[in-house]
Structures are given as structure tokens and as C-alpha cells.
Amino acid sequence: MNATDKVYLVTGVTGGIGGATAAWLAKQGNKLILSGRNQAKLDEAATKIAKVAASQTQIKTVAMDVTDEDSVIAGMDKAFAAFGKVDCLINIPGMSIPGKIAETELDSYRKMIDVNVTSVFLTAKHYVPKVDPEVGGQIINISSVAGKTANPAAPIYCTAKAAMNMLSAGLALQLKANNIRVSIVSPGATSTAGFWGDRPVPHDKFLKVDEVALVIGFVATLPQSIVLHDVVVEPWEFYRSK
Numbered sequence: 001m002n003a004t005d006k007v008y009l010v011t012g013v014t015g016g017i018g019g020a021t022a023a024w025l026a027k028q029g030n031k032l033i034l035s036g037r038n039q040a041k042l043d044e045a046a047t048k049i050a051k052v053a054a055s056q057t058q059i060k061t062v063a064m065d066v067t068d069e070d071s072v073i074a075g076m077d078k079a080f081a082a083f084g085k086v087d088c089l090i091n092i093p094g095m096s097i098p099g100k101i102a103e104t105e106l107d108s109y110r111k112m113i114d115v116n117v118t119s120v121f122l123t124a125k126h127y128v129p130k131v132d133p134e135v136g137g138q139i140i141n142i143s144s145v146a147g148k149t150a151n152p153a154a155p156i157y158c159t160a161k162a163a164m165n166m167l168s169a170g171l172a173l174q175l176k177a178n179n180i181r182v183s184i185v186s187p188g189a190t191s192t193a194g195f196w197g198d199r200p201v202p203h204d205k206f207l208k209v210d211e212v213a214l215v216i217g218f219v220a221t222l223p224q225s226i227v228l229h230d231v232v233v234e235p236w237e238f239y240r241s242k
């Protein structure tokens with residue numbers, strides 16, 4: 001399968017890493033289904049991505065809330081109808097609400113679990129049965145270094161990403177039978193406005209979204225004969241100074 005035959009479904013394209021990943025793939029000349037939960041924001045992101053796309057790139061959009069099963073069912077139907085198949089599903093949405101346990105609302109806890117973990121369960125649940133094992137498929141889940149090392153600022157986010165890692169590892173084993181490769185990409189701190197909000201963090205020391213997109217794009221475009229299980233990405237200078 002060459003680059004232009006492969007169909008990618010990228011969720012969370014209205015965010016920093018998702019938008020950059022979709023733009024990276026669009027520059028390669030692929031068939032892209034861009035997804036976000038809000039149609040107006042999604043259209044705005046798709047317009048930006050189309051501007052940097054190679055001439056042969058084809059782009060469709062599918063609005064879907066990845067924490068809502070009915071929305072995922074409808075979204076997955078539309079995604080498969082767009083080009084007749086989805087070769088690679090890239091699960092990007094995630095969020096953190098940092099804070100001390102005693103001050104964390106149950107709603108915040110549930111939101112972190114929903115957006116970081118339930119989303120992967122739901123999209124995988126409704127992607128897998130639609131993949132033809134003769135053709136094969138691929139799932140790439142965006143985790144975080146926070147899923148590997150606890151930190152005191154955001155213990156629930158760390159828990160959610162660790163759970164997502166275990167779900168991905170289980171899927172990787174279970175979906176061998178379906179000819180679906182599963183990979184995790186775990187970035188370190190990355191400069192995005194959505195994730196960090198107005199928290200006072202050293203954006204200049206963080207990974208840039210284009211650097212993370214390069215790695216996700218690399219994993220996504222590997223030949224079908226290779227699987228990368230878990231890729232950890234860190235900014236070199238930040239890593240050196242730790």
C-alpha cells in the first residue's frame with residue numbers, strides 16, 4: 001500500500017498535537033478523515049490543514065465525541081463510508097485537570113478517565129469489527145510520559161494514561177487475530193495552549209507540536225510488516241537537564 005492509498009482517521013484535530021499530526025499526514029498526500037467533537041471548530045481546523053496539504057491529499061471531516069458511544073458509532077460509520085475503509089485510527093484526545101486529591105471533584109476525575117481512557121475503549125470497540133483482516137488495520141494511541149512516571153501535580157491524569165497504556169497493551173495482543181497493529185506514542189511535555197491553559201510552565205523547553213507530529217507520522221506510515229509498540233518522545237535539552 002503506498003502513501004496515497006492509506007486512509008487515516010485522526011481524532012482531536014482541533015487541538016495542538018492532533019492538528020499538527022493531521023497536517024504532517026496531509027503533506028504526505030494521504031486520504032484523511034479529520035475528527036473533532038465540535039463541527040465549527042473541526043471545519044476551521046480542516047481548512048487550515050487543507051492549506052498545507054499536498055495536491056493529491058483528500059480530506060473529509062467527521063464530528064464525533066469520543067466519550068459518547070452513540071456518537072462514536074455514528075462517527076465510525078461515516079468514517080468508513082468516506083473512503084470505504086480506515087487503515088489507521090489515531091486516538092489523540094486527552095486532558096488533565098491537575099490538583100490535590102482532597103480538592104479534586106468526582107466530575108473532574110470522571111472526565112479525565114472518560115477523555116483519556118474510555119475514548120480509546122469506544123473508538124477501538126467500534127473500529128475493530130469494521131476492519132477486514134485481509135487488509136489489516138492500525139491503532140495509534142497518544143499517551144504521555146505521565147503514564148509511566150507518577151507526578152504529584154496530576155496523579156489522576158497519570159492514572160488515566162497508565163490505564164490507557166494497559167488497555168493498549170491488551171489490545172495489541174488481542175487484535176493480532178484481527179491483523180490490527182496497536183502502538184502507543186508517549187510524548188513528554190509539549191507546548192500546546194489547550195492542554196496547559198494558563199498554567200505557568202516553560203513552553204520554550206517543551207517539545208513542539210511539529211516534533212511530536214513527526215514521530216506519530218513516522219509510526220503511522222511504517223510499512224505493515226513492522227509494529228512499534230511504545231515510543232517515548234522527550235525534548236533533548238529538557239531531558240539532559242533533569
Ligand SMILES: NC(=O)c1ccc[n+]([C@@H]2O[C@H](COP(=O)([O-])OP(=O)(O)OC[C@H]3O[C@@H](n4cnc5c(N)ncnc54)[C@H](OP(=O)(O)O)[C@@H]3O)[C@@H](O)[C@H]2O)c1
Nearest residue numbers: 012014015016017037065066093094144189190192194195
Ligand atoms: N501537551 C502536552 O504536554 C502533552 C504531553 C503528553 C501527552 N499529551 C497528550 O497528547 C494528546 C493531545 O494533547 P494536546 O496537548 O494537543 O491537547 P489539546 O490541544 O488540548 O487538544 C486536545 C484535543 O482533544 C479533544 N477532545 C477533548 N475531549 C474530547 C471529546 N470528548 N471528544 C473528542 N475530542 C475531544 C479536544 O477537542 P476540543 O478542541 O473540542 O476541546 C482537542 O482536539 C492528549 O492525549 C494529551 O493527553 C499532551
